[in-house]
Amino acid sequence: MPTLTHYLVLSGVLFCIGTAGVFVRRNLITILLSIEIMLNAVNLTFVAFGRSMGSADGQIIVFFVMTVAAAEAAVGLAIVIGLFRHRESLNPDTFTSLKW
Amino acid sequence: MPAITPLLVAQLVLVVVVFHALLLSAAAMVWVERRLAAALQQRLGPIRVGWQGLLQPFADVIKLMFKEELRPKAADALLFALAPVISATCAFAAFAVVPFGARTTFFGLLSEPMLLQVADVNVAALVIFAIASMSVYGIVLAGWSSNSKYSLIGGLRSSAQMISYELSYGMALVSVLLVGNSLSLTEIVNGQAGAWFGVIPRWFIFLQPLGFLIFLTAGVAETNRAPFDFPEAEQELVAGYHTEYSSMSFAMFFLAEYVNMVTVSAVAADLFLGGWHGPFLPESLGWIWFLLKVSALLFFYVWMRWTLPRYRYDQLMKFGWKVMLPASVLNLIATAAGVLYFGG
Amino acid sequence: MTLFYVFAAVAVVASLLVIAQRNPIYSVLLLIASFGALSGLYVLLDAPFVAVTQIVVYAGAIMVLFLFVVMLLNAPHEETDYDETVHPLRRPGPMRFGAALAVALVVELLWALTKSGGETGAFPDAAVSSVRTIGRSLFTNYAFAFEVTSVLILVAMVGAVVLARREGGPSAPPSA
Numbered sequence: 001m002p003t004l005t006h007y008l009v010l011s012g013v014l015f016c017i018g019t020a021g022v023f024v025r026r027n028l029i030t031i032l033l034s035i036e037i038m039l040n041a042v043n044l045t046f047v048a049f050g051r052s053m054g055s056a057d058g059q060i061i062v063f064f065v066m067t068v069a070a071a072e073a074a075v076g077l078a079i080v081i082g083l084f085r086h087r088e089s090l091n092p093d094t095f096t097s098l099k100w
Numbered sequence: 101m102p103a104i105t106p107l108l109v110a111q112l113v114l115v116v117v118v119f120h121a122l123l124l125s126a127a128a129m130v131w132v133e134r135r136l137a138a139a140l141q142q143r144l145g146p147i148r149v150g151w152q153g154l155l156q157p158f159a160d161v162i163k164l165m166f167k168e169e170l171r172p173k174a175a176d177a178l179l180f181a182l183a184p185v186i187s188a189t190c191a192f193a194a195f196a197v198v199p200f201g202a203r204t205t206f207f208g209l210l211s212e213p214m215l216l217q218v219a220d221v222n223v224a225a226l227v228i229f230a231i232a233s234m235s236v237y238g239i240v241l242a243g244w245s246s247n248s249k250y251s252l253i254g255g256l257r258s259s260a261q262m263i264s265y266e267l268s269y270g271m272a273l274v275s276v277l278l279v280g281n282s283l284s285l286t287e288i289v290n291g292q293a294g295a296w297f298g299v300i301p302r303w304f305i306f307l308q309p310l311g312f313l314i315f316l317t318a319g320v321a322e323t324n325r326a327p328f329d330f331p332e333a334e335q336e337l338v339a340g341y342h343t344e345y346s347s348m349s350f351a352m353f354f355l356a357e358y359v360n361m362v363t364v365s366a367v368a369a370d371l372f373l374g375g376w377h378g379p380f381l382p383e384s385l386g387w388i389w390f391l392l393k394v395s396a397l398l399f400f401y402v403w404m405r406w407t408l409p410r411y412r413y414d415q416l417m418k419f420g421w422k423v424m425l426p427a428s429v430l431n432l433i434a435t436a437a438g439v440l441y442f443g444g
Numbered sequence: 445m446t447l448f449y450v451f452a453a454v455a456v457v458a459s460l461l462v463i464a465q466r467n468p469i470y471s472v473l474l475l476i477a478s479f480g481a482l483s484g485l486y487v488l489l490d491a492p493f494v495a496v497t498q499i500v501v502y503a504g505a506i507m508v509l510f511l512f513v514v515m516l517l518n519a520p521h522e523e524t525d526y527d528e529t530v531h532p533l534r535r536p537g538p539m540r541f542g543a544a545l546a547v548a549l550v551v552e553l554l555w556a557l558t559k560s561g562g563e564t565g566a567f568p569d570a571a572v573s574s575v576r577t578i579g580r581s582l583f584t585n586y587a588f589a590f591e592v593t594s595v596l597i598l599v600a601m602v603g604a605v606v607l608a609r610r611e612g613g614p615s616a617p618p619s620a
Contacts, residue, residue: 002448002488008557010452010485014459016550021463023542029468029514033475036506037459040482043498051489056578059494060586063578066501067593071600073506077513078607084517085610179469223575226496233504237476240508244469244515256515263508283575 007048014041028080028090032073039069122195126358127157133402140406167347172247179245184345184352187238191359194231197224198366199286201376201387224285225277228367229270232322236262238356239324242345257413258324264420265321265328271428272315275435276371279307285367289375301379305372310431312372314424316397319364321420323357326405330413365397366390373397448488454481468514472507479503493575 014037021034043062050058080090087094131146131154138145146153171180221227236259243255280288288304295301305312321328345353369375373393376386411419458478465471479502486495582590 001445005558006448006452007485007489009554010455012553012557013456013550016546016553017456017459017463019549020543020546023546024539025463027468029510029517030463030471033462033471033510036475036502037462037478040479040502043494044482044485047486047489047491047494051491056581059491059578060582062491062494063497063582064586064589064593066497067597070501070506071596073509074600074604075607077509078604081513081517081608090517176469179473221492223492223496226493226500230496230499230504233500233508236504236508237473237511240511240515241473252515256512259508259512263505 004048004052007044011041011044011048014038014044026091026093028083028092029077031092032076032080035076036069036073039065118195119192122192122359122362123355125362126355127161129358129361129398129402130157130160132398133405136399136402137406140403161351164347164351169347169349170345174247176245176247179241181349183238183242183245184349184356185238186241187235187356188352188359190231190235190238191356191363194228194235194363195359195366197221197227197285198363198370199224199289199375200366200370200390222282222284225273225283225288225371228285228363229266229273232269233263233266235356235360238353242353246345257330261324261328261330261413261416261420262322264417265318265424268314268420268424268428269318269322271425271432272311272318273371275308275311275428275432276304276315278432278435278439279304280371285370289370289377292374293377301374301377303372303374308372308431308435310427311435312368314428314431315368315372316364316400318424318428319368320401320404321416323360323364325357325361325401327408327411328416329405330410330416361398361401362394365394365401368397369393448485451481451484451488454478455485469511472510472514476503476507479507493578 018034018036018038018041021037022031025031025034043065046058046061046065048058050056050061083095084090134156135145135153146156149155149159171177239262240255240259243251243253243258246252246255276288277283280291282288282291292302292304300306320326369390374389375393376390378386378389378392381388455478458474458481462471462474462478465474479498483495483498483503486492486498
């Protein structure tokens with residue numbers, strides 16, 4: 001039977017994979033995808049703890065996290081589209097100067 | 101290793117039966133569509149292959165199997181092969197949570213009654229919605245991976261249409277959930293048993309007429325059928341997202357479309373038309389009533405295709421966002437008010 | 445138990461491939477696979493509502509949005525000024541530092557999580573919730589947060605439309 005520790009280890013590993021993606025990848029969309037991985041890892045932690053404490057609060061917080069993730073993905077992608085239109089590149093290294 | 105009880109055997113047999121029934125229903129729909137289209141257009145249709153043309157679908161399948169499987173050179177091989185698989189899988193998977201008969205012991209063969217539903221999940225209505233939202237991927241990947249302009253435009257238009265109409269679909273679904281007081285399809289159907297004054301059955305279509313219309317219209321739009329089939333219209337876009345497909349991949353897209361039609365009709369029959377409840381027959385033969393209701397809805401589907409002209413794409417999107425969505429939200433609010441007032 | 449390992453393996457492998465793939469469409473599809481595995485894990489944790497909501501919201505809506513944007517921008521893979529085939533820990537400069545930090549984070553996080561005192565036992569047997577209890581709690585205890593998220597979604601929608609608009613308004617010809 002999987003215990004709480006199993007789920008925590010899994011979500012820790014997923015969170016670190018997401019973080020590694022944000023650090024290493026040089027593509028704006030992949031960076032946003034890695035942020036989604038991190039948010040999912042956190043969701044898993046919440047649901048696992050909620051289950052182990054026997055309350056529904058974990059699932060309710062997950063509901064809010066999903067909503068915020070959706071809003072953030074929408075606005076983030078709109079920003080990416082705007083940036084791409086200007087510089088024709090998705091590499092964050094091309095956006096290093098403050099001049100538009 | 102779980103024990104091989106008669107119940108387990110019966111459930112495995114049920115899975116096989118449901119799968120093959122869906123395949124056969126897709127084949128039957130091919131025949132029905134062509135004969136009905138012919139009747140509506142005052143011609144005969146296929147009558148030569150087998151008695152009254154009943155073997156026509158099988159002839160079509162054999163022809164499709166023998167065709168050459170083409171793939172454009174610039175197409176992305178993995179996604180090109182994956183897209184019809186996703187479409188077909190989601191179409192079949194959605195039927196797994198649709199109940200089509202009452203608890204039955206198969207005339208005493210089983211020790212305890214088994215529900216005629218492949219998986220009795222207590223959030224079944226949401227599962228249907230989830231799988232419907234996954235079937236968008238088959239189309240959008242087909243459009244993208246074919247690497248041709250007709251396919252790409254058709255794929256993007258089709259998926260944009262599907263995600264727009266999913267909203268009204270979901271809202272109409274939620275209104276029924278409010279009335280039925282549960283997320284489980286079985287409980288919703290069982291809430292429609294009995295009749296008022298002994299004559300009018302307690303179907304939810306009488307409590308939710310607008311919801312039924314919205315659900316069915318959104319269902320037609322979701323399955324990309326006429327009058328919402330602009331993205332795959334022969335006259336406008338060659339064949340839309342499945343232009344570059346041939347042979348069995350094409351057959352899988354068509355199978356997916358027909359099975360989706362059957363699923364939408366089955367879910368509508370469960371939610372609004374009382375599922376397997378009906379007069380004169382005992383409960384254990386309720387699946388016959390279910391078949392009759394689903395057939396009536398499928399007839400309506402085919403009838404609409406060959407009667408109404410096609411919506412242009414911008415008219416279609418305007419209709420979805422400016423008419424259907426406000427109507428479904430108003431329906432939801434009115435239903436909630438009604439449930440509160442009449443005490444649920 | 446084996447089901448847990450299957451889902452966990454799929455989630456981890458798919459996430460690793462997401463950050464290793466160069467074609468962004470494959471990344472999005474692999475992330476959908478990872479979300480599907482997570483949905484299975486939620487079912488194992490007796491949270492069917494969250495599992496289905498994960499498929500509907502994440503895999504069915506947010507990822508469709510990502511896929512549309514990737515197709516719209518049509519950037520097949522990133523052009524970089526370093527050699528892609530070299531392992532991140534050996535790449536020059538900040539990337540090596542970032543990869544080393546990620547490894548350090550893994551070690552530290554696992555050490556911290558497996559050390560939490562007292563609650564690492566098996567789950568209690570009581571099934572937690574039905575949709576009814578979630579709904580009741582959501583609309584009474586968390587009603588304010590619920591209304592605020594609806595305003596948040598509205599703001600996000602308006603913001604996305606405004607940010608993605610072409611300069612000069614909708615009547616300007618496309619700049620590309």
